[in-house]
Amino acid sequence: MKLERESIQLLEKALRKLESGFDLPDFSTSADFQKMEEVIVRTAEKMRDNYPYFHPLFAGQMLKPPHPIAKAAYMLAMWINPNNHAMDGSKASSPMEKEVVGDLAQMFGWNEHLGHLTGGGTMANLEALWVAGKIHPDKKIIASDQAHYTHERISEVLKLKFDKVATDEQGRINVRALEEKLESGDVGTVVCTMGTTGLGAVDPLDEVLKLQKKYSFRIHADAAYGGYFKLLNNLEEETEKKYSVMNHVNSIVIDPHKQGLQPYGCGCVLFKDPEVAKFYIHDSPYTYFTSDDLHLGEISLECSRAGASAVGLWATHQLLPPVKGGQFAADLEKSRNAALKLYEKLKSSDDFHTIVKPETDIVVWCVKGETTNKMSEAAKVFFKEAEKNHLYLSLYKYPTSKFSEPDFKIDSDYLVCLRSSLMKPEHEDWLEEIWKRMMKSIEN
Template sequence: MKHRDSRLFSMFIGPKGENIEILKNEILYGLDRHKRWRSDYTPDDPSPVAGTDFSRDTQKLHRAVEALLDRLERDNPHYFHPRYSAQMLKDPSIPALVGYFLTMLINPNNHAYEGGPATTEMEMEVIEDLQRLVGFENGWGHLTSGGSLANLEALWAVRNYKGKGRVLFSVASHLSWKRICDILDIRDFKELPADSRYRMDVDALKKELASGEALCVMANFGTTGCGAVDPLDEILSLREQYGFHLHVDAAYGGYFRSLLLDEQSRLLSREQVGSQISPYLYDQAAALCRADSITIDPHKHGLMPYGAGSVLYRREELRQAILNTAPYTYHVKEKPNIGMFTLEGSRPGAAAAGCWLVHQMFPLFKDGIGSVLDATLAAARRFAHLVDGAENLRALTSPELDIFCLYAVDHSRRISAVNSQTLKIYNQLSIENPHAPFILSKLLIDKNTAARMLPDHQPDADHLIAMRSVFMKHWMGVDEESSWLEELLKEVEKAVNS
């Protein structure tokens, strides 16, 4: 074991299923408790189930389960393994799985307090943890089904609270933002160019702000494409001048702020944080507390399975802009009824319970969940270092978080030729190849941004193609002696030279 924090090994099932017994023991314990909880309720009631032969039904169920597992194992890539780094698919932690599964047996609905008293309280505790993580002293927030719904609700609330104005975000932003503007019938929006680091072009933002009133500027803390972090400190200075609402889409990167926090959620100095976090990343993460609203996804770096996003508001009054009620619910008035202030109606209490249990094992500070993120950062930086020494490969950008993109060199210095070389990698090391030893994805960069990233190349293609690796799974970063990254580089070089 090469890492001092045993939780990085014990609290995950493992690439070979090494810890499945830990998961099984907690699930079986929970099932026994759940059976007792049911049987102890009105014990004198007759059972409608007792004395019935279920053998035919159970045999049919077992055959259906076998068919289900056959399809899942046959048709899915091995998302859990570090050899898969194509998409944002992290192997959920054991606490997340246990918390979600055992609560799912009760099936609470956190729309209203009466639908899930215990899990509503857990959700509020999870949100308090997330508010401390980003540095919000007060405010409001709740869990969502994902980042797109969180983004939609945030802009809906801002539009209702502040009125009209232009919405601004960069071309590197998540695809949901144009959809959201369409759903909300916001026609006055603008995609700003990205710079050579795939960050928002602040000069372009300044020009747009000077040309008309802005309702909301959306900045990224971890773009989907390559994990880029927009210059929040500069954007915040512009907010002081122009008064727009600043929403930060930190769905992917928000949890990295834990690397800056001690056990009391106090900001550590740069020296205490260490060299793993660049001065630029430190400054932008520190500035998150000044945003007006934030999206952050527990189902990305919060160790949860999919179906758990969140939206956070720095000022609680923003929720009043979307307040709604109904005659058939919200009857427990003295308790939190989250659904009165959410876009979504029914929301699974199991997601709140899973998050809550994760936070018990991995609190949101440097030596808690930060230990996991430190390892993912280490993997991305180590692979970037290996690529730096490769003759026929180049990094698209230096990794700010744990997503790394590269492209293949072509000495003609034409974008089209670079794309042809890079596609050799994609054809060999992607889901397109059923026998691929590693699975990566590709990123298409628009022509204008590509010209900024590769200014010495002829822009003779509509886009630049880069290979993308998402090092979400921490296994490559916990053991410096593991050879996965070296083997990955060897396979990438082999594909280019084929």
């Protein structure tokens, strides 16, 4: 079996349990199930035109399959189809959302917080920068040149000033360059990326916090990809130190649909100070009438939101709590182990050259050669050969200006590298097979 199907049996039992909770007269739907079967089979045929994102041999893009419990719970919620904008449309799933958001806040050491789930990291980051702009309307947002492009784009949408800061050879924000920007006194918020989507690099948050005391600015931690790594026991000491001070930032974004085993889209924005709710307050004459408690729609820029996301995440937290030393953390540690093992294999190889030691579970390397142009072309060929061998990787452009005294000639601005996101816990067990296919691909 390649696709997990046992959760369908769980779903059948759960649906009967759900149905028994409604003391209502029976009714029948008007759906033509014979035609539906024809359509759904054709849909499956269409969906076969996909890369095998669910399989350990897919090790390129940041695509992690949802846990079976998340899939089953999400689908279960679809028979109710709750809207987590207001309690009126999400009597059960809104409290579930508040509970899981509390779990995520607790993961970062926050007992008090304001937050909610979002459709993804982009919307979550938009809300964080929107609040930052409300607090410092005339000051800049600053992020590193390796931060996600969404920050620059969002700043433009919000009409906020934006500036980039250089990174070091590891892809982390350059603290000295940052301080030069801060000396102008016009910086309102600094974005620290806790796990870049390119190299998996973690910005030196501990050093940025020292600058905050001197220059007084807000810190937003974009932990959309890397936030869950805070739970790991196998990080480098320097990386662990950076995660340990995340409770001191002003806002955090984390995406349960990346490392948190959830279906798309499920992001989360968290604010340390609940008082930022004042920026959201609005009146709605028809959606807020069944509860005196704060509705999620009153602290969100989004209106309708899938309550199924909250249900899927709640069920996952019941089975795999996001706590240090738990099974969830242990599975994520396997991904980190796989990245370290692949890095060591690449480092000792005669065919490849490593770029940086992975801080999380992303590994980036290149094919050895005389010049960066030739190396880039070789990487593109290798990428295609790997796909022929059913090994799915990704490409990454590394700025050649970051190299210091390389043993090859630099004749291009960027070096095309290979990149692997080893996000599945199964990747550790499949590493020898992955390496075998890499060797076959380089030989061709």
